[in-house]
Amino acid sequence: MGVEIERVKETETWNRLVERSPQTCLFHRDEALSIQADHTGADVHRLVGYVGEEPIGVFPLFELSRGPVRLLFSPPPELRVTYLGPALLNGGGLKQRKRERRQHEFIEGCFEWAKSAFNPRYGHLRIHSCYEDIRPFLWNDCEVTPSYTYLVDLTQGTDDLLMSFSRDARSNIRDAAEASYTIEEGGRTAIYDIVEQVDRRYARQGISYHVTPAFVTELANSLPEGAVRPYTLRIDGEFIGGLIALDDGETVYRWQGGVRSDTSTDVPVNDLLDWHVMTEAIDRDRSAYDLVGADNPRINRYKAKFNPELVPFYNVEHGSTVTTTLARAYQWVRRLA
Known part of the structure; x- marks a missing residue:
């Protein structure tokens, strides 16, 4: 049975799924998504992947326009939201082969949904390190670049x-x-x-x-x-x-x-x-204190004195060479400070 993608509009349904995933953060919550959309002029699409009636992942997408160009973000730019992107659930008891196939179909299905709904020319995601398997993005012709943060063990x-x-x-x-x-x-x-x-x-x-x-x-x-x-x-x-x-x-x-x-x-x-x-x-x-960012050498000298662990997270981009270059040149993508 394959993965079906549905757009969820009910707050309680969405938050219940967010709370069940070990890979979500506060910004995944329905109320936070609405506030992010309001402050960026974006449309938010709350996508859920189902296998039959079983939910297996959530993926909030933000649709933005810059002139005639449609863009996809998660999180949206300029608000310095730490992490967002997809999050999986109900996969703990699966064997590796089935888990990989399900995750690949989920990510691919969400991208296909976005292409059908608003056909973005460029996409940018910032994904927490707890989302460990980033290969489905590479398999969907995305460029994946690691960034880093510091975690203090409490x-x-x-x-x-x-x-x-x-x-x-x-x-x-x-x-x-x-x-x-x-x-x-x-x-x-x-x-x-x-x-x-x-x-x-x-x-x-x-x-x-x-x-x-x-x-x-x-x-x-x-x-x-x-x-x-x-x-x-x-x-x-x-x-x-x-x-x-x-x-x-x-x-x-x-x-x-x-x-x-x-x-x-x-x-x-x-x-x-x-x-x-x-x-x-x-x-x-x-259990932990995330110092939110470890990519600035000057600021790192301050943060590193708390003896934190260096942890990666991932920036995922999708688009042609031209649109990706334009996105960076016009600062459609704001880096996490």
Whole structure:
């Protein structure tokens, strides 16, 4: 029996399938997909693969237009969404041959559905490392390029975790006088302060930044409680720095923020923020802290002092040489920072 592809519109049906897959993230949820579509002017197609009545995979696709050219994305560009793409379910008990055939038919079927529905000239996917078998994309004439992120193991407990850090990180965390600063989890105001600080920092560096406080606030209001966690560090009540973490119940993601402060201070702002996020995540029994990106040598020098594991994820492109070159030249594809 082959794989049939259907477009699902019911929120409860989609989220139930997302929750059953070990390969999904917060951005796969129905409410997050709708918010991403609204903020990029895209149409979202929630595709599900079935073998008979058994669901075997989900694949959210975003349809965008640039002039006369139709484009396919997952996740959509410019929102700095960490990972999206396809996710499989109900494959744990299958033998390897059947698992491979099912996955190949699912990916191929989704691409055929997209071709029939809107015939994209170019496609770009960013897929988490937990989606281990990327061969079906190669078999469908896609170009697959690895990128990297860092994962900090939180299962070792706070004492062992701190001892695994570099000497300067340990000193920054231990020696900071707690009375000189406060770190709190905030709400809408914290989101605004953090996003605006990142925007100013990137503007000075000539980096495009299209994440808005409204986008992040809508995610915070729509996703399950505690999924979006904005942390701010203040000195004498003044906002100095912050970061927005995402929590999917297993992994916490260092999503936005954590940039150099606008205010000159001797307080190691980002070391303290990251440590606070990690210790709170440990208290919630989370297993990993994703530092979200490890492809920038300058930023890597900071992230690597937390002794993380280097983990790949995958950028998948599909299109002619001409359309792929145009997509890159016109920055239709925004890289993960």
